[in-house]
Amino acid sequence: AALQSCLDRLAAVNPRLNAVIALDAAGAREAAAASDARWAAGQPLGPLDGVPITVKDNLFVGGLPAGWGSRLFAGQIAPRDDIPVARLRAAGALIIGKTNTPELSLAGHTDNLVHGATGNPWAPALTPGGSSGGAVAAVAAGMAPLSIATDAGGSLRRPAAMAGVATLRPGIGRVPRRWGFPPLAQDFQTIGPIARCVADVRVAFELMADPALPPPAWPARQRLRAVDGILGAPMDPDVRAAFAAALEAFAAMGHEVEIVSAPWNPDEVGALFGTLASAGVARVVTAHPGWEALVTPAIRAQAEAGLALSSADYVRAMDRIAVLRAELRDWMLAGHAVLTPAAATMPWPKAEPFPPEVDGCKAGPRAGAIFSTVLNLAGLPAAVVPCGPGARTGLPVGLQIAGGPGSEMPLLDLAAQ
Structure with missing residues (x-):
């Protein structure tokens, strides 16, 4: 019954949203019959x-397309499941299909030359963000109660x-990955679940993750530090107001909430991410003869930037990342959790790569990422839960709750409050 309900919902709304781009109804029905027998x-x-x-x-799902939103991989079928997919399948999950992503999963919206743009279930003409826009749209629209996706710069959290759904970006090394496409930005990328409630995120994460040391013990009354903005970086008024209301709610629960300044420069973080990602793009696309004619102009520009990098440029970036990673982890451990908006922007037209402006200021490709990519650089976990809707737009707003190494479970406990 659960499977048929999802398939019926998918048939009704996916043509408008374009969230699921490969369907395996037959395989899911076969797995559902086996599941029914086990329950019986x-x-x-x-x-x-x-x-x-x-x-x-x-992510690779054995027997299903593995296209990465790119014409470079048109027609490719994954030979096997990647590790987290295999773990969920072994736990009885029914894999109904693959969700849309921008080319090479490197954009803040979800659109590509193969499948087109994905719409936001709350406003289908607008984007659900990226690069996991198809995944969040499928969950938010009721096509599936759970999805798994990746996050190298905010791709789980901003969408x-x-x-208006919940997610967890695990810290480095918690969810293994072995089979599939190469990571473009070294260990910035991790794999996490998306669901409509924190409890479902927790169940999926526990099944996907490797065993770990016991999580840190946090007291009932926690010391929460909040970054409510970054000097010179615009933020949508709906985001600002919803975040302020969330801080008031945490204070009302008895937590200590302190407003602090961000110890990072989003321009520097973005530049370091760009160095790694450009080199990664160049590595991937140049393996395909004639790639220049197959990719989007944005991916071609990134590849050319990567090809222009020297090995010294790359090593300098890695050295700086190592320094910042140590500093950010020390800063994070001074309290229990850090609260920020999950995205600085509200949804914009789905075919546009980024909003033209935010709060009256001209915006760029990373305008929404001022609170997200820094945690990829630091290798730290973060959960996102809804804290909206926005008073002006009526659209969802998300709260990001970040913690130190190994704090995934306490973060989910806090997110569930």
Whole structure:
């Protein structure tokens, strides 16, 4: 019944939203029959046995297309499941299909030359963000209760905020990855779940993750530091107001909330991410003869920037990342959690790569990422939960809750409040 409900919903709304770009109804039905038999025998594999899920199209699902939103990989079929996919399948999850992503999963909206643009379920003419826009749209629209996707610069967290769903970007090394496309930005990218509630995010994460040391013990009354803006970086008024209301709610729960200044420069963080990503793009696309005619102008520009980098440029960037990573981890451990908006922007037209302006100021490609990419650089975990809607637009706003190494479970506890 759960599977058929999701398939019916998908048939009704996916033509308008374009979230799921490859469907495996037959495979999901076969897996559902096996799940039904286990439940009838009183031997389910666990809480996700029989639960439909979708998988972002930059992760391998054996037997399904693996296109990465690019004509470079048109027609490619994944030979096997990547590790987190295999773990969820082994737990009885029903994989119903793949979700849309921008080319090479490197954009803040979800549009590509193969499948086109994905719409936001709350306003289909607007974007659900990127690069996991298809994943969050599928969950928010009821096509599946759970999806898994990746985050190298905010790709789980910003779309979750824009679609009004919950997610967790795990810290480095918590969810293994072995089979599939190469990471473009070294260890900036991790894999996490998306769901409509924190409890479902937790169940999926526990099944996907490697065993870990016991998480840090946080007291009932926590010391929360909040970054409510960055000098010179615009933020949508809806985001600002919803975030302020969230801080008031945490204070009312008895937590200590302190407003602090951000110890990072988003321009520097963006430049370091750009160095790694450009080199990664160059590495991937140049393996394909005639790539220049197959990719978007944005990806071609990134590849050319990567080809122009010297090895010394790359090593200098890695050295600076190592210094910032140590400094940011020390700063994070001075309190229990850090609160920020998940995205500085509200949704914009779905075919546009970024909003033309934010709060009256001209915006650029990373305008929404001033609070997200820094945590990829630091290698730290962060959860996102809805804290909207925005008073002006009525669209979702997300709250980001970040912590130190290994704090995924306490973060989810706090997010559930």
